[in-house]
Amino acid sequence: MNDNGMTKALITPLVGANPITVQILGICSALAITKTLATALIMSAAVIAVLTLSNSFISAIRHHMPRNVRLIIQITIICSLVIVVDQVLQAFAYGLAKQLSVFVGLIVTNCIILARAESFAMNNPVHLSTMDGLGNGLGYSWVLIVVGSIRELLGTGKLLGLVVLPTASQQGWFEPLAILLLPPSAFFIIGFLIWAIRSWHPAQVETSEFQTRPELEAGE
Amino acid sequence: MARDDHSGGSWWSRFRALPNDDPIKTMAMTVAVAFVGSVLVASSAILLKPLQIANKEAERRKHFDEIIRQLPGADDVLIADRIQVEARVVDLESGEYAVSIDPTRYDQRRAAKDPARSVKIPEKHDIAGLRNRERFAIVYLIRQAEQLRLMILPVRGRGFGSMLHGYLGLAGDGNTVVGLSFYEHGETPGLGSLIDAPGWKMQWRGKKVWDAGVLKLGVGSGRIEPGSEEARYQVDGLTGATWTGRGVTNLLHYWLGEHGFAPYLRKLRRQGG
Numbered sequence: 001m002n003d004n005g006m007t008k009a010l011i012t013p014l015v016g017a018n019p020i021t022v023q024i025l026g027i028c029s030a031l032a033i034t035k036t037l038a039t040a041l042i043m044s045a046a047v048i049a050v051l052t053l054s055n056s057f058i059s060a061i062r063h064h065m066p067r068n069v070r071l072i073i074q075i076t077i078i079c080s081l082v083i084v085v086d087q088v089l090q091a092f093a094y095g096l097a098k099q100l101s102v103f104v105g106l107i108v109t110n111c112i113i114l115a116r117a118e119s120f121a122m123n124n125p126v127h128l129s130t131m132d133g134l135g136n137g138l139g140y141s142w143v144l145i146v147v148g149s150i151r152e153l154l155g156t157g158k159l160l161g162l163v164v165l166p167t168a169s170q171q172g173w174f175e176p177l178a179i180l181l182l183p184p185s186a187f188f189i190i191g192f193l194i195w196a197i198r199s200w201h202p203a204q205v206e207t208s209e210f211q212t213r214p215e216l217e218a219g220e
Numbered sequence: 221m222a223r224d225d226h227s228g229g230s231w232w233s234r235f236r237a238l239p240n241d242d243p244i245k246t247m248a249m250t251v252a253v254a255f256v257g258s259v260l261v262a263s264s265a266i267l268l269k270p271l272q273i274a275n276k277e278a279e280r281r282k283h284f285d286e287i288i289r290q291l292p293g294a295d296d297v298l299i300a301d302r303i304q305v306e307a308r309v310v311d312l313e314s315g316e317y318a319v320s321i322d323p324t325r326y327d328q329r330r331a332a333k334d335p336a337r338s339v340k341i342p343e344k345h346d347i348a349g350l351r352n353r354e355r356f357a358i359v360y361l362i363r364q365a366e367q368l369r370l371m372i373l374p375v376r377g378r379g380f381g382s383m384l385h386g387y388l389g390l391a392g393d394g395n396t397v398v399g400l401s402f403y404e405h406g407e408t409p410g411l412g413s414l415i416d417a418p419g420w421k422m423q424w425r426g427k428k429v430w431d432a433g434v435l436k437l438g439v440g441s442g443r444i445e446p447g448s449e450e451a452r453y454q455v456d457g458l459t460g461a462t463w464t465g466r467g468v469t470n471l472l473h474y475w476l477g478e479h480g481f482a483p484y485l486r487k488l489r490r491q492g493g
Binding site: 032063064065066067068076080081083084088092098102103183 | 241245246249250253254256258260265275276278
């Protein structure tokens with residue numbers, strides 16, 4: 001393979017096949033841990049590490065993967081990596097790991113990771129799979145970071161805990177939008193993001209599954 | 221399926237040449253992956269343990285200091301002066317100080333798990349879900365000008381599916397809460413984990429424990445109207461975390477009750493600090 005293939009494996013998941021905005025995977029964690037930018041950043045780093053390593057390990061043994069227990073083996077690899085990442089976070093970023101609590105462990109159940117293992121790493125050589133893992137990790141991360149920044153900035157007037165917009169309660173002018181601190185706000189932001197990306201790349205717009213019956217439209 | 225086909229040769233190349241669905245290869249691959257995974261997990265857990273323990277200890281200290289800071293009149297000068305914190309070991313059953321035990325060497329959490337140094341709690345008294353309780357507990361006393369200002373008692377109990385470990389700070393009168401802070405728990409993020417929320421924690425400050433000998437301190441249900449009778453003893457309930465709130469009430473009632481620190485607190489009051 002040439003560099004071209006590697007670049008493509010890295011770039012495609014950023015926008016063109018972004019796991020969150022196009023495949024709509026990994027939404028659960030995107031809602032839960034984007035209240036502040038710091039947690040979004042740590043979660044991103046954790047997912048990038050797990051996804052890149054799991055893709056490369058699984059790709060490395062793909063020719064010897066027993067078909068009938070392959071999901072078990074993939075999950076074993078992913079679980080081991082997640083536990084290691086969790087241990088590292090508890091040792092080096094204890095405060096943030098405490099805020100992320102169960103969501104680090106829940107990376108195991110993040111659909112993106114198993115999806116990339118099954119659909120990509122099982123069929124592609126190690127270097128491409130590694131790039132694909134990294135690319136998908138970055139694609140997941142930038143969405144998380146955007147959502148986290150918007151929520152923390154407009155929800156509290158701060159970024160990474162530093163005051164950017166002085167709030168009214170501290171003699172400033174900014175009135176924080178409390179709704180952004182609640183999980184549903186991440187839904188809205190991701191929704192707007194998907195809308196924006198699909199306006200820019202109309203090819204991503206799916207054909208609607210159902211046609212409205214013409215007589216109903218006429219009746220309106 | 222791509223497969224290297226080295227016929228003959230060593231057992232390794234014969235093994236590699238086996239079809240992937242061969243039972244022996246399936247078993248061998250599963251065992252190998254499980255082995256590598258467990259080595260990774262075990263070595264990271266062991267190598268990082270010292271750092272994690274240090275983090276937990278720092279967290280415990282932080283929550284401990286937080287209660288001292290909530291002491292009415294505890295300004296920065298007082299904190300900076302590092303008010304003398306006196307650690308004493310208490311025999312929970314008699315309420316007497318156990319002078320033979322060195323508080324700096326005593327590991328209370330380990331003692332609770334050691335059958336020789338703990339007692340089994342009768343089921344009907346075990347409201348905090350502890351099963352066993354250590355015989356001796358460490359209390360931390362802070363005096364100012366010979367007067368007992370604050371005592372910090374270690375408390376723990378079952379919340380919703382996890383053990384809550386924390387400190388309860390009582391003022392010198394033994395009947396007024398200074399603070400309640402949990403340094404370790406695994407409650408549901410966003411619901412039960414709100415026992416860490418500063419706004420909720422601050423509500424404990426100034427609550428009374430007993431009303432004419434009846435233990436009333438605890439978590440209420442729903443919002444507690446300020447100025448009402450309940451507001452003297454109860455803090456707001458946590459929305460969506462009924463069981464966590466109940467767990468907090470239960471553990472307070474256990475540790476302030478006859479099986480917990482009640483004998484000690486009585487003795488302390490009789491001696492006037």
